[in-house]
Amino acid sequence: MDLIPAPRLAVFHEDGLRFEFGPEPTLATGPGGEGVARWLRRELGAATGWSLAAAGPGAAADIRLRVDPERGRGDGAGAGAGPEAYGITVDATGVELVGASGAGLFWAAQTLRQLLGPDACRKAPLPGRAWSLPYAGIEDGPRFGWRGMMLDVARHFTPKDGVLRYIDLLAAHKLNVLHLHLTDDQGWRVEIKRYPRLTGVGAWRARSRWGHRASPLWNETPHGGYYTQDDIREIVAYAVERHVRVVPEIDVPGHSQAAIAAYPELGNADVADTGALEVWDDWGISENVLAPTEAVLRFYEGVFEELLELFPAEVSPFVHVGGDECPKAQWKASAVAQERIRELGVDGEDGLQSWFIRHFDTWLAERGRRLIGWDEILEGGLAPGAAVSSWRGYGGGIAAAEAGHDVVMCPEQHVYLDYRQAGGAEEPMPIAYVRTLEDVYRFEPVPPKLSEAAAAHVLGAQANVWTEVMEDQGRVDYQVFPRLAAFAEVVWSRLAEPQERDFARFEARMAAAHYARLDALGVGYRPPGGPLPWQRRPGVLGRPKEGAPPNV
Numbered sequence: 274m275d276l277i278p279a280p281r282l283a284v285f286h287e288d289g290l291r292f293e294f295g296p297e298p299t300l301a302t303g304p305g306g307e308g309v310a311r312w313l314r315r316e317l318g319a320a321t322g323w324s325l326a327a328a329g330p331g332a333a334a335d336i337r338l339r340v341d342p343e344r345g346r347g348d349g350a351g352a353g354a355g356p357e358a359y360g361i362t363v364d365a366t367g368v369e370l371v372g373a374s375g376a377g378l379f380w381a382a383q384t385l386r387q388l389l390g391p392d393a394c395r396k397a398p399l400p401g402r403a404w405s406l407p408y409a410g411i412e413d414g415p416r417f418g419w420r421g422m423m424l425d426v427a428r429h430f431t432p433k434d435g436v437l438r439y440i441d442l443l444a445a446h447k448l449n450v451l452h453l454h455l456t457d458d459q460g461w462r463v464e465i466k467r468y469p470r471l472t473g474v475g476a477w478r479a480r481s482r483w484g485h486r487a488s489p490l491w492n493e494t495p496h497g498g499y500y501t502q503d504d505i506r507e508i509v510a511y512a513v514e515r516h517v518r519v520v521p522e523i524d525v526p527g528h529s530q531a532a533i534a535a536y537p538e539l540g541n542a543d544v545a546d547t548g549a550l551e552v553w554d555d556w557g558i559s560e561n562v563l564a565p566t567e568a569v570l571r572f573y574e575g576v577f578e579e580l581l582e583l584f585p586a587e588v589s590p591f592v593h594v595g596g597d598e599c600p601k602a603q604w605k606a607s608a609v610a611q612e613r614i615r616e617l618g619v620d621g622e623d624g625l626q627s628w629f630i631r632h633f634d635t636w637l638a639e640r641g642r643r644l645i646g647w648d649e650i651l652e653g654g655l656a657p658g659a660a661v662s663s664w665r666g667y668g669g670g671i672a673a674a675e676a677g678h679d680v681v682m683c684p685e686q687h688v689y690l691d692y693r694q695a696g697g698a699e700e701p702m703p704i705a706y707v708r709t710l711e712d713v714y715r716f717e718p719v720p721p722k723l724s725e726a727a728a729a730h731v732l733g734a735q736a737n738v739w740t741e742v743m744e745d746q747g748r749v750d751y752q753v754f755p756r757l758a759a760f761a762e763v764v765w766s767r768l769a770e771p772q773e774r775d776f777a778r779f780e781a782r783m784a785a786a787h788y789a790r791l792d793a794l795g796v797g798y799r800p801p802g803g804p805l806p807w808q809r810r811p812g813v814l815g816r817p818k819e820g821a822p823p824n825v
Contacts, residue, residue, distance in 0.1 A: 274407065275786035276387050277758050277779075278447055278765035285316035286408035292363055294335060294404040300325040301334030307473060309338055309370075309378045317386060319332065319723035322398040324495050335367040335386075338378060338642055345373030345414075357449075358414030361385065363406045369564040376516040377414070379501055380447050384411065386485050394445075417718065419681055421450030421520075423755065426750075427457035427531075428556070429481075429740040430498035431749070437511050438746075442794065446514040446761035452593060452735060458530035458553040458561070462499045465522070465579050467570070468536065468594045475535035477711040478552040484702050484742060486556040486812035488573055492744070497552075505583045513588055520645070524578060524595030526563040526629045533561050539569055541603040556741045563615045567783030570632055577636070586641050591660065594631050596646035627653020634659050640672065645681070648673070664689075664737065666825030667720045674727035681735040684824035688714040688760060689751050691739045693817060699804055701751070702742040707821040708785040714759040715771040746769045747797045751808050754798035 274285065276721050302310040309336075313336070316326045316728060328334035345358050350684060356374040358380035370385060372378025386393045388406055407670035412547060431439075440451060455462045461475035477497035483490035500508070511517050530553045533540035543562045563569050582594070603623035604610035614621060619628050626652075634644045634656045644650075645660040648669025655661075660679040663670030670680040685692075686706070691705035694710070718734040743749045759779065768774050791798050799808070 274409070275782040276384060277587070277782055277787045278762035279779075280413035281413050281685035281767060282410075282412040282791055284410045289491055290365075290408045290754065291405040292335075292365065292407075292408065294323075294366060298323055298325060298335035298367075299328040299332065301328050301385070303337075303339040305340035305375050305709055306338035306372075306378055308371075308375055309382050312379065312514070313338075313382055313385075317389075317393060320378040320393045320395045320398060321389075321404055328440060328463075328756065332569075333366055335371040337367065338382075339369065339371045340372050340374060340378055344371055346375065352607060354420070355414055357418075358412075359384075359520050360413070361411040363388075363409045363411065368406055371678035373414075376449070377718075379444070379516045380413070380415075383445060383447060384413070384734075386445075386514065387786070387790065391397030391793045392784060394790050403713055403815070414763045415447065417452055417731075417764045418766050419735065420448045420755075420761065421452055421681070422448060422732070423452035423522075423683070423735055423737040425454040425738060426462050427454055427458070427740075427741040430460060430462060430476075430496065431543075431740075431746070433500060433508065435502060435749075436500075436508055437480030440508070440512050440515055442796065445794065446758060447765050449516055450518050450520060450733075450735060450756075452522060452737075454522045454524070454593075454739075456524050456531065457528045458559040459556075460497060460499075461535065461551060462641075463505060463523075463533045463580070463583075464499060464501045465574050465576050467503065467579065470535040471532060471576075473535070475531040475552060478531075478554045480554045481554050482741075482756075483743075484813040484817040485704065485812070487816060490813060502579070502583055507589055511582060511691065513594045519581055519584060520587055520591050520593055521589065522593035522595055523573070523580065524597075524624060525633070526565070527558065527572060527597065527599030528572050528595055529563050530561045532689060533563070536572070539563055539572060540753075541607045543609050544603050544606040547708045558598045558600060562599055562603055562605070563629070565604065565610050570629075573633070574636060577633070579643065581640060589642075591643050591645045592663070592817060594630060594633050594644055594646045594650075596626070596650040597664070597761055598649070599626050601626075623652060631656070651676075651678075657693055657720075661734070665684055666823070668825050671723060671727070672732070674730040677729050679729065679732050681732050682718040683737050685737070686824065688713065688736040690736050690756055691742065693802045693815070694752075694756065695752075695803065696798055696817075697803075699809055701748070701804060701808060702813050703817040704742060705816065705818050708756070710759050710774050710780070710783075711757055713756045714776050715757075715774055716760070716763050717771045718764065734760075734764050741798060747808070750797035751799050751804070754796050755783060758783065758791075792813075 354630045356375040357377045359377040360371045362369045370381040461471045476499040483492045534550045537547035604622045630650045636645045648663045661673040674680045692705045692708040693700045
């Protein structure tokens with residue numbers, strides 16, 4: 274069968290025998306399977322018309338759900354072991370799904386939906402559709418515990434329903450982390466009740482650059498939006514039901530012009546007219562950064578206090594603080610900043626940035642959370658529990674892992690999905706290097722130069738979706754898919770070395786079934802033959818780079 278991501282072991286009956294479902298299959302649910310039963314009744318029920326009622330006393334159910342922690346112990350070699358492992362058996366009695374945990378059982382349900390065919394992804398049943406499953410035995414479990422996607426909702430806002438939709442799309446691909454980039458120079462997207470101007474002012478910009486920052490074009494329509502605290506609670510609860518963790522990111526001390534526009538006292542007011550700042554309407558890196566003062570620390574502690582309540586520790590143990598791309602010109606010119614450098618005894622402006630990050634490293638650790646940040650945070654040293662998102666290449670991740678820090682690999686050269694998917698003039702607003710479906714499929718999260726001990730610190734990987742040139746859901750879909758399907762297989766399945774991977778077989782599975790699944794799910798992916806007419810953006814400048822990206 275054309276399953277994506279590919280399972281560890283799948284054996285189908287050689288005679289092609291199938292279990293045929295009747296018009297009203299029944300469902301039996303063991304302890305721990307109640308959430309998956311709700312999902313099946315809602316999602317499969319919509320596609321098939323089944324109510325999936327409980328089997329009567331003494332009757333065998335057609336679909337049986339069970340949690341068995343023993344399954345997570347694997348085969349002694351680690352294959353398929355862990356809390357997300359699962360098994361599926363289809364025979365003459367029906368189908369049994371067994372997970373090592375509720376999460377494993379949920380991934381089994383996702384595989385069941387794929388086995389039923391693309392029409393099982395629809396929102397309503399097709400007339401006259403009959404349903405059956407091939408006799409099979411499947412044993413499966415993920416390679417990595419962190420299988421994520423970062424969605425930038427600051428540059429272009431994704432409304433709440435769009436975030437919920439992407440949680441479903443992640444879950445359909447057995448991805449289990451959604452990293453939300455909630456703040457940047459171009460917008461602040463989460464309600465903080467004690468600081469209402471963060472959304473009253475910071476969530477809105479007057480216009481937006483249309484295309485890359487070299488483009489002369491502007492979209493003069495004001496842009497913005499934010500999530501209320503109840504929206505965030507809904508997003509988190511929705512994700513929990515689908516065994517997806519949400520990692521919130523509040524970017525400090527750079528990428529902060531939207532916050533400074535809302536509260537000018539947060540900026541370096543002795544060298545910049547912060548009271549005149551507006552939410553930035555352009556792309557790139559703003560020179561306006563946070564002032565290194567105790568008052569600014571107290572302000573952001575207030576932000577994080579509210580954030581931690583919205584993202585409970587059991588759901589979001591990690592809190593992302595950004596920490597990347599912080600211009601130092603204002604600090605160099607600021608008497609306040611220079612005096613702070615002398616008071617702290619740190620090594621110049623770089624030391625000041627490290628002091629900022631280490632403060633929140635300690636502050637979050639005292640509250641039972643783990644700081645994670647982009648790989649620049651390594652430059653001043655980190656507390657033992659802090660983790661690193663390695664984005665500038667493998668180098669930061671290697672250094673962090675060898676120093677004993679956990680790492681999420683997301684090198685821009687491999688898994689930045691804003692990068693263009695092909696050469697040629699038809700790609701809309703082309704950014705950076707060409708990263709094809711095959712390039713993503715050959716991404717390897719664990720670089721070979723890592724020692725065995727350091728490799729154990731690679732939690733997994735994530736694909737990053739920066740939205741400067743993705744103004745709506747259709748543009749996000751186009752950039753993300755089908756490459757996210759390839760990424761999902763990389764982080765779930767135990768594949769061969771990159772150059773030995775069978776991309777032709779993956780491509781055949783995409784063509785045989787997965788593009789049809791994406792169609793049924795309403796995903797506006799890039800077709801294999803190139804963009805459709807309405808997916809193009811003729812005349813809108815991007816920033817293409819030629820050749821292969823550097824391997825750093």
